[in-house]
Amino acid sequence: MTYCVGIKVNEGMVFASDRRTNAGLDNFNSYSKMYVHKGIDRNIIILTSGNLATSQAVFNSITKDLEDDTNGNNLNNLFNLNEIAKYIGRLNVKHSSPDGINQETIELGSTFIVGGHIKDQESELYLVYPQGNFIKSSEFKPYLVIGEIKYGKPILDRVVKSDTYLGDAARCALISMDSTMKADLSVGPPIDLVVYKNNSSKIVYQQSLEINDDDYQYISKQWEKGIFEIFKSFNRFNWEDK
Amino acid sequence: MTYCVGIKVNEGMVFASDRRTNAGLDNFNSYSKMYVHKGIDRNIIILTSGNLATSQAVFNSITKDLEDDTNGNNLNNLFNLNEIAKYIGRLNVKHSSPDGINQETIELGSTFIVGGHIKDQESELYLVYPQGNFIKSSEFKPYLVIGEIKYGKPILDRVVKSDTYLGDAARCALISMDSTMKADLSVGPPIDLVVYKNNSSKIVYQQSLEINDDDYQYISKQWEKGIFEIFKSFNRFNWEDK
Numbered sequence: 001m002t003y004c005v006g007i008k009v010n011e012g013m014v015f016a017s018d019r020r021t022n023a024g025l026d027n028f029n030s031y032s033k034m035y036v037h038k039g040i041d042r043n044i045i046i047l048t049s050g051n052l053a054t055s056q057a058v059f060n061s062i063t064k065d066l067e068d069d070t071n072g073n074n075l076n077n078l079f080n081l082n083e084i085a086k087y088i089g090r091l092n093v094k095h096s097s098p099d100g101i102n103q104e105t106i107e108l109g110s111t112f113i114v115g116g117h118i119k120d121q122e123s124e125l126y127l128v129y130p131q132g133n134f135i136k137s138s139e140f141k142p143y144l145v146i147g148e149i150k151y152g153k154p155i156l157d158r159v160v161k162s163d164t165y166l167g168d169a170a171r172c173a174l175i176s177m178d179s180t181m182k183a184d185l186s187v188g189p190p191i192d193l194v195v196y197k198n199n200s201s202k203i204v205y206q207q208s209l210e211i212n213d214d215d216y217q218y219i220s221k222q223w224e225k226g227i228f229e230i231f232k233s234f235n236r237f238n239w240e241d242k
Numbered sequence: 243m244t245y246c247v248g249i250k251v252n253e254g255m256v257f258a259s260d261r262r263t264n265a266g267l268d269n270f271n272s273y274s275k276m277y278v279h280k281g282i283d284r285n286i287i288i289l290t291s292g293n294l295a296t297s298q299a300v301f302n303s304i305t306k307d308l309e310d311d312t313n314g315n316n317l318n319n320l321f322n323l324n325e326i327a328k329y330i331g332r333l334n335v336k337h338s339s340p341d342g343i344n345q346e347t348i349e350l351g352s353t354f355i356v357g358g359h360i361k362d363q364e365s366e367l368y369l370v371y372p373q374g375n376f377i378k379s380s381e382f383k384p385y386l387v388i389g390e391i392k393y394g395k396p397i398l399d400r401v402v403k404s405d406t407y408l409g410d411a412a413r414c415a416l417i418s419m420d421s422t423m424k425a426d427l428s429v430g431p432p433i434d435l436v437v438y439k440n441n442s443s444k445i446v447y448q449q450s451l452e453i454n455d456d457d458y459q460y461i462s463k464q465w466e467k468g469i470f471e472i473f474k475s476f477n478r479f480n481w482e483d484k
Contacts, residue, residue: 150392154421158469167482168473179396195481204481219476226472227400231410234464237457239437239446240409 001186002033002147004047005156005173006113008125008137011166012197012204013115015045016173018181019208020188021052034192035059036206037066037075042118043203044075044084045194049147050110050130057095058088058110081124085114089132096130111146116196123198151183152176170195170205171219178220191216243428244275244389246289247398247415248355250367250379253408254439254446255357257287258415260423261450262430263294276434277301278448279308279317284360285445286317286326287436291389292352292372299337300330300352323366327356331374338372353388358438365440393425394418412437412447413461420462433458 004017015034022028033055035046046062048055065074078084096109109130117123125137127144137144142162145153152175159172170193180187195205209216246259257276264270275297277288288304290297307316320326338351351372359365367379369386379386384404387395394417401414412435422429437447451458 151396153425154393157424158466159473167479170479171473171476182399183395205479222476223472224400226475230465230468231401231413233468234413234461237409237412237447
């Protein structure tokens with residue numbers, strides 16, 4: 001499994017993904033599930049979960065299309081994020097039914113979060129399904145998650161709004177990831193974390209964080225400490241000793 | 243779906259269950275999934291998730307066996323919690339394969355958390371599977387969950403240890419339930435909450451809490467407030483404006 005989260009707040013965007021892949025507990029490995037493209041007029045970030053062969057084939061096609069720009073659409077020449085989501089959807093369907101097999105049902109499909117910013121357009125965030133179709137993030141809950149999504153959802157639900165500070169959104173993504181890794185062995189470090197800031201039109205933070213890295217350790221420990229502070233702050237039930 | 247949690251700390255035990263049942267979004271209802279038995283020398287609490295017909299049939303059988311105590315085993319005459327878990331397992335298998343159908347595979351099975359205290363024995367907590375077999379809670383993570391278990395797990399993982407105060411365990415169960423209800427429409431109020439205290443050998447708190455009840459509101463709001471305090475307490479990344 002995998003856990004990836006994309007957040008879009010007014011100030012910018014946050015992307016986080018783990019690196020664990022597995023075909024059973026006795027066969028796990030570490031691959032990045034994040035593709036970062038910094039173009040002249042755009043920054044595009046793509047996260048993926050699902051069939052690893054399909055996801056890697058999609059990432060390879062993206063790179064190949066960028067290198068051979070006589071060959072039609074690529075991340076540099078597509079006009080907007082919606083077109084890019086459509087492009088990723090096409091690659092996804094193509095690679096999940098190689099050589100004409102597996103065409104009736106999508107058994108080897110992957111799921112993608114596609115986000116970023118082009119020229120003076122508004123930044124956008126999409127979720128691309130194994131079937132190649134896609135949805136846009138909502139205003140009300142401006143985040144998208146794929147993979148092992150349940151453990152890390154409550155903290156996103158409580159914290160992330162459109163007007164949340166970009167830094168808080170980044171910390172929330174890390175806490176959501178930390179909660180998931182502590183609860184589920186199929187999600188594991190390092191964590192790829194990218195933060196994009198609207199007003200500077202650039203990626204202001206791009207790290208592959210190990211568990212013992214300072215930024216990760218600080219947030220995980222401060223969060224844990226804070227939780228115990230909340231518990232200390234509660235009024236007691238009347239049946240309690242203390 | 244359903245969410246139930248049972249916690250066993252040194253001071254006592256906590257049991258919480260939601261009441262929403264559904265056979266699709268357009269067909270939901272409200273039933274208690276908690277069975278509380280206060281005997282002369284024992285308090286037994288049973289929570290259930292899974293096939294509602296099977297769960298209700300098991301609860302009915304428990305009551306019937308208690309009323310007709312010439313009829314073999316019941317919650318009053320079984321000697322210890324292990325025997326009671328075995329008894330619930332037998333009832334579970336019996337009612338999930340009524341009249342000889344569905345015997346090869348358990349398709350209509352339910353899952354149960356069985357906990358409590360008998361005489362001077364140590365209090366215990368079991369999870370009974372649809373197949374009728376069961377496990378005991380571990381010392382390291384002294385809680386068991388059934389149903390829609392993922393959303394509410396991170397807070398239990400972080401907070402609940404054997405030496406956690408009973409009141410904190412009760413608040414943690416409510417927060418875990420609150421997180422789950424906010425994330426998943428298949429889990430809903432009211433919340434049945436029971437707290438058992440070892441040194442008094444009795445149930446010290448038994449409530450069916452609605453969302454707007456004081457105890458529930460207080461804990462939910464204080465938790466939310468506390469989380470935002472933690473976010474305020476974090477050091478900023480160096481790329482942040484504030």
